[in-house]
Each structure stands twice: as structure tokens, then as C-alpha cells.
Amino acid sequence: MSPIDRLSLPFTNGAIDVADMGATLVLRARPCPAYGLFQRENLYCRQAFYPTCQQLAQAGFDMDRPLPEQFTHAIVHITRARNETRALIAKAYCALAPNGVLIVDGDKTDGIESHLKAVKKLLPVTATLSKAHGKVFWLSKTETPAALTDWLGALEPRRIADGFYTRAGVFSADKIDKGSAQLVPFLAGKLKGNGADLGAGWGYLSKQVLASNPAIDTLELVEADRHALDCARLNVDDPRTGFYWADALNHTTKAPLDFVVMNPPFHETRKADPALGQRFIAAAAKLLKPTGSLYMVANRQLAYEAALAENFRNVERLDQSSQFKCIWARKPKH
Numbered sequence: 001m002s003p004i005d006r007l008s009l010p011f012t013n014g015a016i017d018v019a020d021m022g023a024t025l026v027l028r029a030r031p032c033p034a035y036g037l038f039q040r041e042n043l044y045c046r047q048a049f050y051p052t053c054q055q056l057a058q059a060g061f062d063m064d065r066p067l068p069e070q071f072t073h074a075i076v077h078i079t080r081a082r083n084e085t086r087a088l089i090a091k092a093y094c095a096l097a098p099n100g101v102l103i104v105d106g107d108k109t110d111g112i113e114s115h116l117k118a119v120k121k122l123l124p125v126t127a128t129l130s131k132a133h134g135k136v137f138w139l140s141k142t143e144t145p146a147a148l149t150d151w152l153g154a155l156e157p158r159r160i161a162d163g164f165y166t167r168a169g170v171f172s173a174d175k176i177d178k179g180s181a182q183l184v185p186f187l188a189g190k191l192k193g194n195g196a197d198l199g200a201g202w203g204y205l206s207k208q209v210l211a212s213n214p215a216i217d218t219l220e221l222v223e224a225d226r227h228a229l230d231c232a233r234l235n236v237d238d239p240r241t242g243f244y245w246a247d248a249l250n251h252t253t254k255a256p257l258d259f260v261v262m263n264p265p266f267h268e269t270r271k272a273d274p275a276l277g278q279r280f281i282a283a284a285a286k287l288l289k290p291t292g293s294l295y296m297v298a299n300r301q302l303a304y305e306a307a308l309a310e311n312f313r314n315v316e317r318l319d320q321s322s323q324f325k326c327i328w329a330r331k332p333k334h
């Protein structure tokens, strides 16, 4: 059974009666067989990761319909970020009408056990089911403990030691990414015209390249995580920028670009997946002018060389450390 099917269990075994479900909030919604058990018009789905949001929209879910005041049920799919998940649990609980039902689903590797433990300390949990290396648990709304509402704070951007805004759950939420920092010195004075930062995160790389390249006319920050992009808006205050909540793999620009910078994502799940970065390389090549340049940093062990050679005529390694490699690829083949 996939972890996603696990959510069906309390409904199919009659522990939670689908007939009682009115307006239902679904946080971090994702394609999930259990949704087929519910009345579609009762579901209010939210998802900040653009490709997943698009997948649900294409399957017919209205992803930004206005929310009612209260819900009879709320479902939280946990994320890998502990503080973000706690905040989502608190948010969903607070959105419930009295006696409303909160359902939390997730894998062990994403920390469902510790969330269950933390919730149990504050509220009586009705029941728990374990399946497929994870758990689904649920409870009915009673009082709202202050300790629970304290968890909500993680949903707000906060400043990290380096002065940047980040938020729980975004990439490198606690510090500047070492890979991006390694690429920065190679970009000073090298970029001009119009460019993009693919997978711009909370904007570290973009801010640095804008500061060290006065000849840049425009820079598009393309990022799939809406929360990271919201932080980037706070971090990168420059009239040359445009912010795009989008899938970098399908992003288009008005005209071909002079340059792309990127520190591409290398996993969607916990496992490293070089295919994702390879698709970013192909997407960067497509966006560039025939004379354009891609500057990228990647974990040293990721196999990007074949994709670079397939998409660019000139590929040069600018730097390599024990962890990262910085690459300059020129003249896309298209």
C-alpha cells in the first residue's frame, strides 16, 4: 500500500464517516486516491509547490477557491520540515468548527511518530492506524491550547543569522547554502543583459549576482515553492527582478536570455535524483540565446556531464571542492 492510500483507511473502515464531511481543508494536498472518497465540492485544497498544485488543478481540483470561515474536517499531509508540519497541524486545527475532525497523515521517515507524540501531549488523539511505513491519526476539536497556537509562528518568514528572510520548510531554511556560496565569486562582473535564476529559492544567489553585476538589465527568479519565493521578494529588493511562481522545467520568457544561473534541485523525495538536475540543464539551454551562458553549481557526485555535453557546445569546470562543482556552459545546442 502506498503511503498515500493510507489516508483512505479511517474512511473505508468506517472510523470516520464520509457522510459527515462538510467543508474539508486539505493542507499540502497531493494526488491521493482517498480524495476519490470525498465529495469534490467539499474539498478546499492548498499546495505551495507549483508542479504538485498544477497536477491537482489539471485533475480538476480548484486550488485557490476562497476558504469558508470554518471546516468540519481538515487533513494535513506532513512535510519533511518539523516546524512547518507542526504549524500546518495548528493551522488546520484552528480552522475547524467545534467537534470538527483533524486527520494527519505521513511517513515515519518524515517524522509522523514525533508529530503524533507532540500532539498527544496537547490534545486527546482519537485513534491511530499504522500502514506502509507510516501513520494516520485523527482527533476531534475541543479546546485550543496556547502551546498549539505557538506552533503557527513557523508559517511566518523570519530572519536568519545572515540577515535573510527564510521560512520553515524552504530549501536551506537555516543558513546560506554552501554550494550557492561557492558559485558566487565566479559570477562577479560576468553577467549582463537578461537572465534567470532557475530554482531561485529564497533568493540568495539572485541577490548576490545582482549586487556584483551592474550590467544586468533583468533577472527572472523562477521558483516552485511559493513560500520560498515570498521570502525572495523580501530579500531581493531590486527593480531589475521579476518573480515567477512556476515550474522551471516549463518556464518561458518573452525573448531568449543572455544567461541562466542555478543551483538545481536534486531530489523531490529523500533520494537524490540526478534526472531532475539534468532536466534543469535542458530547460536552461532552451531559454538561452545561441551565445548565452549557464552558470551552475551542483553536488560533485551528481552525473550532469552527459546532459551538459548534450545541451551545450562549450562546458568548463570553474571550480571543484570535496562537495561541489561549479560549471560554466556556453552556446546551447538548439
Ligand SMILES: C[S@@+](CC[C@H](N)C(=O)[O-])C[C@H]1O[C@@H](n2cnc3c(N)ncnc32)[C@H](O)[C@@H]1O
Binding pocket: 051, 171, 172, 177, 180, 198, 199, 200, 201, 202, 203, 204, 205, 222, 223, 224, 225, 228, 246, 247, 248, 249, 262, 263, 264, 265, 266
Ligand atoms: C538547491 S535549491 C537552490 C536555491 C537557491 N538558488 C539558493 O541559492 O539557495 C533548488 C530550488 O529549486 C526549487 N525547485 C524544485 N523544483 C523546481 C521546479 N520544478 N521549478 C522551479 N523550482 C524548483 C526548490 O524549491 C529549491 O528552492
